Amino acid sequence: MHADSRSQVPSKQANLNEDLLKRTRCSQADQEQPAFGRDTLWSQIPFGHSEVIYLVTDDSKFRERLSELLPPLKVDVVGFGSAEEYLDHVLSDAASCLILDLQLPGIGGLGLQRRLANETSPPIIFISGLADVSAAVRAIKAGAIEFLTKPVDEEALVAAISAAFVFDRERRQRHAKLSKLRERFSLLTPREREVLLLVAGGLLNKQAASVLGIAEVTLQVHRGQVMRKMAADSFAELVRMAIALGIPMSGWEIHFFSDFGRRCHGSSGL
Numbered sequence: 001m002h003a004d005s006r007s008q009v010p011s012k013q014a015n016l017n018e019d020l021l022k023r024t025r026c027s028q029a030d031q032e033q034p035a036f037g038r039d040t041l042w043s044q045i046p047f048g049h050s051e052v053i054y055l056v057t058d059d060s061k062f063r064e065r066l067s068e069l070l071p072p073l074k075v076d077v078v079g080f081g082s083a084e085e086y087l088d089h090v091l092s093d094a095a096s097c098l099i100l101d102l103q104l105p106g107i108g109g110l111g112l113q114r115r116l117a118n119e120t121s122p123p124i125i126f127i128s129g130l131a132d133v134s135a136a137v138r139a140i141k142a143g144a145i146e147f148l149t150k151p152v153d154e155e156a157l158v159a160a161i162s163a164a165f166v167f168d169r170e171r172r173q174r175h176a177k178l179s180k181l182r183e184r185f186s187l188l189t190p191r192e193r194e195v196l197l198l199v200a201g202g203l204l205n206k207q208a209a210s211v212l213g214i215a216e217v218t219l220q221v222h223r224g225q226v227m228r229k230m231a232a233d234s235f236a237e238l239v240r241m242a243i244a245l246g247i248p249m250s251g252w253e254i255h256f257f258s259d260f261g262r263r264c265h266g267s268s269g270l
Helices: 001-008 012-028 060-069 082-090 107-114 133-141 153-185 190-200 206-210 217-231 234-242 251-265
Strands: 052-056 078-081 096-101 125-128 146-149
Touching: 001 052, 012 206, 052 082, 052 146, 060 078, 078 082, 082 107, 096 107, 096 133, 096 153, 107 125, 107 133, 133 146, 153 217, 153 234, 190 206, 190 217, 190 234, 206 217, 217 234
Parallel strands: 052 078, 052 096, 096 125, 125 146
Antiparallel strands: none
């Protein structure tokens, strides 16, 4: 009885496969309708000022059709016939997305996705002439926004492009904030970095001063400098900054790095 009940419970992998298969079937079922042409749908995309859609496909008709139908909303469509051409291109610094054909000569769609995995690349929307569930599963697991089959349903494409632009803007905002934090952190002296490490890790001023071998009043001066240089309005915000920077917060790491700092800079250094 238990064996029968277990066999009736679908695995997470089976659920994912079934969901992707439904997507591809739904896209194929729309063949009687034109793939594009409902102009009002494009107005749903949250366009900004200089978004870019990179389209990588050797299907020249699809590439030309998409380029023609995108309304003039300051969105550039840059087309490529192969993954190699895309890799040779210098990308814009604007928010963007990558519409990538699964069936490509040379590297191939999944191969290009793997190549871009360790880079800051635009979010990917896959298109395919085949309802390849296995490839769809791999693409989505590797981070693709969507996997669509030809003829592409325009509503699904609009939703995917919209989601991709939102995702890329948010990613860029996070990257910009982190860059500012790193710039501020670089202004700290070695001693101030040690103080940040200790106080953000949870030590009281007296405890942190003892670890560093300095007077508590001296530590408070350093802490004030840290708050000022990091532009932190509160101690809680300073802790969040430290976490965002990946500063070690566990006790053993605090003592290890503070000991390392004392050996480098002297136990009584200011």
